Amino acid sequence: MKPAHFEYFRAATIGEAVDKLGGDPEARLLAGGQSLIPAMNFRVARPSQLIDINGLEELKPLVARLPENILEVGALVRHQQIATSPLVQRYLPFMATVALSIGHWAIRSRGSVGGSLCHADPAAEWPAFMVAAGAEMVVAGPQKYRRIPADTFCSGFMETALGPGEMLVKIEIPLAQGGWGFWEVARRPGDFALAGAVCRRHHSRTTVTWFGADLSGPGTVTVESEGGAGHGTHFWEDAASRVLAVDDDYMLQILGYCADQACRQAQSDEGRDYDNR
C-alpha cells in the first residue's frame, strides 16, 4: 500500500499552483490529503505531480464580510476550524454542526472544506450544505478568476465544474435568514453517511437538499406550504424518489427519514435568533 512514483512541488503563490496545474494534466493539488493520499496508496490515483497548496495564505481566510452578509471560507479552512470557530458560532452556527459530522477529529483537523468540495464525494456533507446555503465558489484559472454557484459546482459523481488548470480559492456563503436542520444516517459515528439531508425553512418555504452514497451529487427539492414542516417521512420519501435517481427502497426510506428529521429541526430552529438577523 505505497503510492506509485510522483514528483512533489510546494506552491508559493496561487499563480504558481495554477501554472503548474495547467501545464500537466496528470498533476493534482494536495490539500489536506485525507482523500487523495489514501487513493494514491491504493494506487487508484497516480498523479505525476503533487502540487502542495498548504503554504498558500490566500486559501486560509475565515471571515464574515458583514456589509455583504457573507461568510467567506478559504478553500484550505479545515473542517475542525469550522467546528470550533467563534466566528462561525456567531454568524452561522449551523455550519459547525455539519462540520462535526464529518469523519473523526484527526480527519477533520487536516481535511479542508475546499478539498471536500473538489473531491465531490456524493456522501460528503459540504457539497449539500453549500447548495442549500446558496453559496458561490470562487475559482482561479490559468487566465482569470470566475465564480461558480454551488448547485452547478458538483456536477456528478466525484465530478466538478472545474476546468483544466482551475483551482478553488474560496467559498462565499450568504448569511441568510430562516431555520436550519441537518440529519444523517451512518453505520458508525464518523463514517461517511449512507444518506443525509440539510433542510432550510423560511416562512412558508421548505428546501431539502440530500446527499448520500448512492447519489450522483446533492439533490434538492423545495416545497411551498403554509403549514408546518410536518410532512412526514413518506412525503419526503416520495419527493426523493422523484428528484433523485434512487430506486433502492431502503435508501429511499432513510432519505425520507433524514429529510423529516432535518425539517423538524429546521422548524424549531426558525424561531431562534442569531446575531446576523
Added chain:
Amino acid sequence: MAEEFASAPHFVGARIPRTEDSRLLRGEAQYLDDIQIPNLLEMAFVRSPYAAARILSVDSSAAWNIPGVRAVFTFADMPFVLPQNGPSPIDQPVLARERVRHAGEAVVAVVAESRYIAEDACEAVHVAYTPEEPVLDMQAAQKDRPRRVHDAAPNVFYHQEYETEGFQAAFDTAPHRLTMTFQTTRQTACSLETRGIIAAADPFSGRMTVYCGTQSPHRLRGDLAEMLQMEEHLLRVIVPEVGGAFGMKAATYPEYLAVVQAARLLRQPVKWTADRVESFLSDVHARDDIHDLEVAFDQRGQIIAVKDHLMADGGAYASYPFSGAIGETSLAAKVITGPYDIAHLSTVIDCTYSNKVPLGAYRGVWGPVASFVQEGMVDRIAQFLHLDAAEVRRTNLVQPNQLPYRNAAGMLYDSGSFTESFEHALAQLDYTRWRATQEQARRVGKYLGIGLSNFVEPTAMASSEAGSIGYESCSVRVEPSGTVTAWLGLGPSGQGHETTMAQVLADQLGVDLEHIVVLHGDTDAAPLGGGTGGSRSGPLGGGAAMQAGRKMRERLDVYAAHMLEAAVEDIAWEHGRAHVRGVYARHVSLRDIARIAYNDVRQIPSGLPIGLEVTERYQPPRPVSFSNGTHAAVVEVNPSTGQVTVLDYVVVNDCGTLINPLIVEGQIHGGVAQGVGAALLESLVYDDSGQLLTTTLMDYLLPSAPLVPRMRIEHLVTPSDGALGVKGMGEGSLIASPAAIAGAVNDALSPWGVSFERLPIAPRDIVTSLGRSSAAPV
C-alpha cells in the same frame, strides 16, 4: 486450594495495574515494524486477482529490471508446503503452484530494497491466468458442485456424526418441534497490528533469527525447521510486542516460510509486513458457519432433544495447524447445549473447501457461533410457547446439584455457577424493570429489546489453535543480587501476562512485584511451551508459574532454615525476606541466600544444587476446565433506519480464582466490543465471482469506541481443581456477547414477529424485514 499459596496471597486477586501499560501507552513499545536491522530488504507479494484459475505463465523480466529489485520468486524457487496430515490431505503451497484457489493467494514474492520498489515490481510482474469457476457456496460444495476445489480430494474434508442413545425416540415423541437455520458471516480478527515477519541470518554462527508476532514461538520454530528443512537448534524465534492476535496469529502462514527462505537464499535480512488489504486477503477468516437445527421440547419449554447439522466453509486450504472449520464445528458440536440440561443430541458435521481465504481461529472459535445458535433456539422456544425468555432459561439450566455434569455430547462440566450467574445477571440488570420499560416504550413507538446469553467456556484444553501441547512451562532464576527473572513459553499479545505471572510468582516466592521480571517469546531463553491461545495462559501458564515458584520456594526455605537455625516449617517470607514465624528479628534476605547460592557455594546447605534456577512444567489435572457466566443486553432499535443502540449491558463472569480482576475486566470489555462487531457490523463479503469486497476498514466495519456500551461486571468465583483454582477466561466474553445483542434486537422486533437467525444484523436487514411500516402492528 489455600495450601497452594506458599504465603498468604498478597498479589493474586489484587487489582494491580499492568506492568506493560507504561511502555504501551507511551508509544515506546517495539512492534515488528519498529525493528531496525541494517541492510533489511522488504518483500511484497503478487496476489491472485481470481478466486480460481490456472496459472499459464509468469513473466517477471520487467520486474527484475527495476533498480533495487533483488529477487523475484515463484513456487519453483521455493517448493515448500504447509503440510496437512490430519483429515485433510491437501497441502498449502508457499506460493501458488499451477493453480490459484482464492483471491489474494500469494503467487509471486518480490524482494527489493524498499517496500515502494517491491510494490512497483509487483505491478511489473505479468501472470497469465485461465479463470475457473469458483466454488463459493458451502452447501453446493458438499456435493462437489460446481466442482472440486482440489482435484485430488472431495470438497468435504471433515465429516462427523454423533447421536445419543435413544435420541430418535425422544425426538419423535416430544410434544413440540421447531426447525431453524442459524448462520454466521465470515469475519476476521483484524488485529490493529497486521501480521509480519523478519528473518535475519547471523553470518558468524550460521543461525537464523526470526522475529514474528506469533502466539506460539516454539511451535513456529518447529514448523519452520520442519517445513524448510532447517535444524531447529539453528533457529531462534523472537516475538516482539504484538498488537493483537486473537487466534489469528497462532497459525503458521505461507508468507512466513517465504520470508525465511528468501533470507536464506539471499543471505540478507528480509522483512514482510502485511498492509490492511493483504490482511483481509490472507489472515485466516473465521465464523463461516451454518447450523440446520431441529429442537424438540415440551409445553414448559424444557428441551428434550437437539438435532444439528453443522456446516463450515473452510476456504481453500485447511489453515495450518488448525482448521477453523473443523475447530468451529467439532467444538460447537460438543457444547451446543451450553449450560442447559438437554438429554439428547444428534449432530452431523460437514466442513468443505471453497475458493475463499482459509478459515482459522478467531477468539472464541466455535463459541460465538454455538452460543448464538443455543440462545437463539431458547428464544424461539419461548416465543413459540409465549413464555418469558428468562423463565424458559430457568427451566433448562443445569442445576447446582447436577455438577459435575456430563452434557449430551460427553463433555464434563467440572464446576460452575450456571443458575447463580443467571439470577445475578437478571438482578444486576433489573430485568423486571426493563420489561416494564419496554412495554411503556412500545406504546410511544420506541422499540427496546432484552437479550440474555448464558455461556460455558471450555478452557485450558490440551489442544487449541496454539498447538497441541497440554502443559505450560516456566523457568525461574533468582539472580545473584536477589531479584527474580522468569521465562514462560507463552506468546502474549496484550493480555498482561508480565503482570499476572509476576503476581503468581510474587506470592509463591514472598517477594515484591517490582523485583520480578517476566519474559517470554524468545526461544533461546524461554523453556519450551505451548504459547497463548484457547484461554490457556492463565490456568496453564499460571500453573507453571505457581509450580516453578513453589519449587524455588522450597529450596529457599531450606536455605533460610539452615541460616536461621530454624525448622523449615517455621520459615515465612515477606518482601523478599525470610524470618522465623513470629520472630521478625531473626531474618535473612533473598539477596543473602543468592550470594551463597552463586558465590559462596561452600556454604550451601547439603543436598542443594549450586545456583537458584528451576524449570517446571505444569499439566492440569483435567483435559478441560469450564468457565461460565451470563451476559444481558438492552438495546433500542430505530425501525425507520434500522440503527441499534445498546442501552445497558451486564456481565456476570465466573472464571474461578481471579489472578487480577482489572485484567479480567479488560478482557471482558474487549470481548463485548468484538461482540458488538459480530452481532451488528462485521462481515467479509464475497461477490459472485469470489472477489472479497471488504478489504479496507471503510468496508469492514469494526466497532468504534462510541458503539461499545458501558457495562457492569460482576465476578463469581467457582474455583477449578487445577492450580490456584484458576480457569481460563480469554474467550467467554466474545462467546456470550453476540448472542446477547442479537437476542436483544430480536426481542425489540418481536411485535413484528421478526427474528434474525443470521449475523450480523445490519440496519438494512432490519428495515427491509419490517416491510413498509415503521410502527409495529398491534
